[in-house]
Amino acid sequence: MHIPDGFIDGKTALATAALSAVGVGVALRQVKRELPPRKIPLLGLAAAFLFAAQMVNFPVAGGTSGHLVGGALVAALLGPSAAVVVVTTVLIVQCFLFADGGVMALGANIFNMAIVNSVGGYAIYRSVSRVLPGVRGRITALAFAGWCATVLASISCAGQLASSGTVPWSAAFPAMAGTHMLIGVGEGLISALVFLAIQRTRPEMIAGNGEPGQPRRRGELVRYGLLVSLGVAIFVAPFACPWPDGLERVAARLGFEHKTAQPLLHALAPDYQVPGIHWAVGATAIAGAAGSLVVFALALLLGWLLVPKRANGITGGLKDA
């Protein structure tokens, strides 16, 4: 999902960079406040861990292999703000050292993968694990959150590509969301398995496990939520409605529609001609809704299969261990 340079135009790059800067600023402040100085090297090491973990390939059906992305996993292990800092670091190093993901697109990549992926994944993980108690609930929650986070990030990415005029929304959305609905299954499964492995061996290393109660995250999550919804409003909402958006209508009514500035980057596909492509957008949305139900059921099954009943209550000193 690393967007290279040239796929994001000036205005989108500027908007995503501003959103990401605010998000990372919030995360850094939060981390400084809540993390003891002892844990500061952990951020760097967790980033290096994420980088190394992304190089471990998992076998997928048909001889292909996939790898971990890990935003939701790191957020579940270290908390959302630490995860934003960690994933941002990974993205910066990948961009400048390995030329993975563009420099102009860095803001967009940070927004999608560090903010939408980690924080969105964390919010889903928290709300599901609150409903379902015990280790089983956490495994279910993380597997589901991993899938949702991947799909959400891909939708945000499709929105940015479309608002840059690089790929039309009617093609970008089905392609990105469709493939990531499959990739996300692997992501959720790996995240849950890795989490379970850590939970079994060193449960005290998972944030929130050793403390008497889970730390309050509401204010923090609200701030990220505002940022993400702003991003959605800018990049995704204009395309998600079938009718022309408000701005266009206003422009048409006021009669300056023809005066709108020529886009810096010409749309690659101004008018998409292939029949049935608009149908694909709706079909993808329906498939996503149905898919999330199926994935949730699978995640429930996974938690039930992986965690034996007697181990369910043990959350590492949280309750009765």
Place this chain on the structure above:
Amino acid sequence: MQRLPAALKLGVALAMIVGTVLAPPAWTGWFTGVAAVLALAILLSRIPLLFLGKRLLLLSPFVLGAALVNALQPSGRAQWMVLAARSALCLLTVVLVSNTTPFCDILRVLRRVQVPALLITTIALMHRYIFVLAEEAERMRRARNSRTFHRGRRLRWQTLATVVGQLFVRSSERAERIYDAMCARGWK
């Protein structure tokens, strides 16, 4: 090329990338200019061409995806070429800069442009330990390969997940030791 100040290289690279992304496709002069500067830089830096070529071939699934989308429509090819040229030029710029500039110099520039200190510390630590942890992961993989013989897919996923989990545990422990070492050396 390697001896130029990092700030200058980063500044020029950034200007080139921004210009390449923003320039309309009709400005062929700009694109050829950037290409000429890059060619000169490649000559001066003496980076093997094969290495750059390999890196360019791995451009990105995005370029392929865009090619696929554009194959479906009549006038797509020219625009795809513009897109691919843009990405390739920007990618070459970044590869050149990152291969001729020590990473700590890049960090120094970032510090000078007021990137928050916590972020810079994290980046520096990550850069230092990427290779250590990658080696550790490789050692763990080799150890597992020499000990496990089963073929089941389920077990393979589970052992791999255990390896990754163990890698997290080891890196957290290493972080604790690093903190002690940093304090011992007078880190505030």
